[in-house]
Amino acid sequence: MAGRNAAGGIRFRGSHGISAQFLPPAPPKHFVGRLRELEQLRPNGVTLVSGPAGVGKTALALRWLHDRCSGDQLYLDLTVREPVELRLGRLLRALRLNDVPAEDRVAAFRSIVLKQKITLLLDNASSADQVTPFLPASGTVVVTSRSSLDLGGAEIALDPLTDETGSLAPLLDLSYVELPERQARLYRLCAWHPGTHFDVPEAAAIAGESECDVEDALDDLVEKALLTEVGDTAFGFHDLVRAHARAKRQIG
Ligand SMILES: Nc1ncnc2c1ncn2[C@@H]1O[C@H](COP(=O)(O)OP(=O)(O)O)[C@@H](O)[C@H]1O
Ligand SMILES: [Mg+2]
Incomplete structure (x- = not known):
């Protein structure tokens, strides 16, 4: 009800x-x-x-x-x-x-x-x-x-998810193909950040965009479960999701 x-x-x-x-x-x-x-x-x-x-x-x-x-x-x-x-x-x-x-x-x-x-x-x-x-x-x-x-x-x-079944990539693809190009680009680029998590200024620097634009796009990626919030101010990738994002590699 x-x-x-x-x-x-x-x-x-x-x-x-x-x-x-x-x-x-x-x-x-x-x-x-x-x-x-x-x-x-x-x-x-x-x-x-x-x-x-x-x-x-x-x-x-x-x-x-x-x-x-x-x-x-x-x-x-x-x-x-x-x-x-x-x-x-x-x-x-x-x-x-x-x-x-x-x-x-x-x-x-x-x-x-x-x-x-x-x-x-x-x-x-x-x-x-x-x-x-x-x-x-x-x-x-x-x-x-x-x-x-x-x-x-x-x-x-819980142990980290393994992609034994190969089932995760096709599911992530479903979310990925629906992303607006700017979000898709941010998803691909942030996956190359070397640390376990990154904040808005770092993402903005990686993407060469304003912090304000990047913040909205990061929030959208969290909503679509492609990114995870780490604490109040940072974002991170699940290992398998990061691998998926890196595999997209159309950097530009
Ligand atoms: N079994 C799963 N299938 C798909 N996505 C998952 C699965 N487990 C976790 N995730 C995703 O991985 C990220 C981290 O998971 P979460 O449950 O928040 O981790 P924890 O609570 O252990 O910190 C989230 O974006 C979540 O949606
Ligand atoms: Mg949790």
């Missing part, structure tokens, strides 16, 4: 009306592989998806939630530093529970998640302590982290 709150213009989905800022984003359009991992992820329980930055943790979790979980889902990005009681306060308000005193928020959140059978995705956890306040007594929770946190549940350690 999708609708619009006449008063606030906030988008709601699901019968319990979780506000849009806490809904999981869409999984990558051209998701490939990870069949074993998608099987390993199980409902009912806590699963940690671990692995280095850019390996595909969030993509896997989003794909699984999208395909295999029914009911309400809630997405929390723990990279954003925020005291836990403030975060819980915002969450509870998003769940239409206003004015819960700070000391009762953990219990209130856990019980509402349990009662409404809400599936949780806690993205980018850096410690177990950061996760604990959000864990209901039972239910489905997926946590992603660069570290192998001990959360008392299952762990799926």
Whole structure:
């Protein structure tokens, strides 16, 4: 059920009306592989998806939630530093529970998640302590982290995607052929940047364009899942995507 709150213009989905800022984003359009991992992820329980930055943790979790979980889902990005009681306060308000005193928020959140059978995705956890306040007594929770946190549940350690099936290049081509020429050029050129990530001024220098134009084009490439945002100000390629971009090599 999708609708619009006449008063606030906030988008709601699901019968319990979780506000849009806490809904999981869409999984990558051209998701490939990870069949074993998608099987390993199980409902009912806590699963940690671990692995280095850019390996595909969030993509896997989003794909699984999208395909295999029914009911309400809630997405929390723990990279954003925020005291836990403030975060819980915002969450509870998003769940239409206003004015819960700070000391009762953990219990209130856990019980509402349990009662409404809400599936949780806690993205980018850096410690177990950061996760604990959000864990209901039972239910489905997926946590992603660069570290192998001990959360008392299952762990799926992700290795980089290999292109064994050769299935990624044709999918990337689908996105690539739809790119306006300026974006396609930027995609090809930035793939030759020697580091793991680059920022707007660097991309502008590589392309010989203004930072302003380049920033818009980089954002479009992120939206099309050809580039990844690294922190607040930088961009990077997934290894296989970089290889694809380099293979296009019509430099100019
Ligand atoms: N299985 C996959 N198929 C297609 N693209 C993927 C896949 N896994 C990751 N990606 C892409 O690779 C990039 C990095 O993945 P992401 O899930 O954000 O990594 P992490 O969360 O581990 O830092 C994103 O652009 C994402 O869309
Ligand atoms: Mg991630």
